[in-house]
Amino acid sequence: MTPTTLPSPVIGLDLGGTKIDAALVGADGTILARHSLPTPAAEGAEAVLDALAEAAAAVRDARAETIGVAAAGVIDPVSGTVTSATDTIRGWAGTALAAGLAARTGLAVACDNDVRAAAGTELASLDGPDGSLIYAAVGTGVGGAVAAGGRMLHGARGIAGHLGHLPSPEAAGLPCTCGATGHLEAIAAGPGIATHYAAVTGTAPGPLQRVAAYARCGDPHAVAAITLGARAVGRALGGLANALGPDRVVVAGGVSRIGPLYQDALSEAFAAELMSPLAQLTPSAPRVGHDAAVLGGAALTRTLPLHPPRTTGASR
Structure with a gap:
């Protein structure tokens, strides 16, 4: 509705x-x-x-x-x-x-x-009443939502769609905010990217915006940290797309807006995971704004x- x-x-x-x-x-x-x-x-x-x-x-x-x-x-x-x-x-x-x-x-x-x-507004914009959607919000954390057959999925106790707590090979051994280790959020959320950059360079952790600025200046460690997080999200979403067959995949949140470096790495990793029937599917920005x-x-x-x-x- x-x-x-x-x-x-x-x-x-x-x-x-x-x-x-x-x-x-x-x-x-x-x-x-x-x-x-x-x-x-x-x-x-x-x-x-x-x-x-x-x-x-x-x-x-x-x-x-x-x-x-x-x-x-x-x-x-x-x-x-x-x-x-x-x-x-x-x-x-x-x-x-x-x-x-x-x-x-x-x-x-x-x-x-x-x-x-927020994902409900995107689901409502799909053609027809039976649309399917994967929605990821990548910011301070990694949230998400999944809809199938025109209905938002809630799951037991409202847990459905928490994409940040999918296992991620890129995050192996890293602590997650939920108390577990190796979850997508630990390497792909803004703090996760910034923490990874700080660990590699031996510097104090700072905001993601600083890492993004370093990447624009050609800092290879900043580029690597951003693309690693982006690829982790792309791989996870590509795997989910194979499982759910969505009409649309949306990537929202502040991290997704840091620039082409992030967006291109995510899209490439996403495409590499897709089965051939989904070859034309690409992640897109939200249609509804603030x-x-x-x-x-x-x-x-x-x-x-x-x-x-x-x-x-x-x-x-």
Whole structure:
């Protein structure tokens, strides 16, 4: 379901580790109001729920009856809970997101993972009702979403689509944020690329942007670190494409925008993995830009369970 089919204004929220974006989305998909505020990630889950309610109130009008939340972490939309999360938001794992926000706002709440919500806008743009999609978001971490037969896959406890935790030969022995080793995120996310460059050169770890600048100046170690991460993503996505047969593969996130060096290495590795029936398939950039998560969040209210407010109910 696309945001343009929403019958009345809906509040869409995008919760990230550093910022909360809120939008009032009209019946025609137009964003009628916006508001942003910092995520109080270090203050714990209750403070984050309070901030989400504050952001929703800033864009709310009398016609809005529902909120859709695109949130960081592994989200189970059926129970409305955060089933797993990194420590980016303190104490976020286990939070009753939908119930907590519904109690604070008096509105019914639908929720899902932020990457999956953004991917929903891409799924809606495919021709026909039965499209299949692989969506990867490569930034501070590596997230993802998978859709088949026109439906976004959630899997047990909302875990489906977490592509960053696929095993990756390029990441062998490297620690992952989930506590395991050898996962794609450890070598392909922005911090993973920067850490690899620092390890090879014996320098202090810095931001990915610095490594990208060195690569543009011809630093061979920077070039190698970036292309290694890109190839790891390309190989993983190519293998998934063989398994799922998608109509489209989307690569989003800040790392994917650092330049042709990254994009070319990813595309070449992806193509090398494909079976011949998929030879024409190529990774592409998202069709929807910065507003994908808030628009996707708003659309969740039509595709996922709504959790109504209760007169008595804990927020955890």
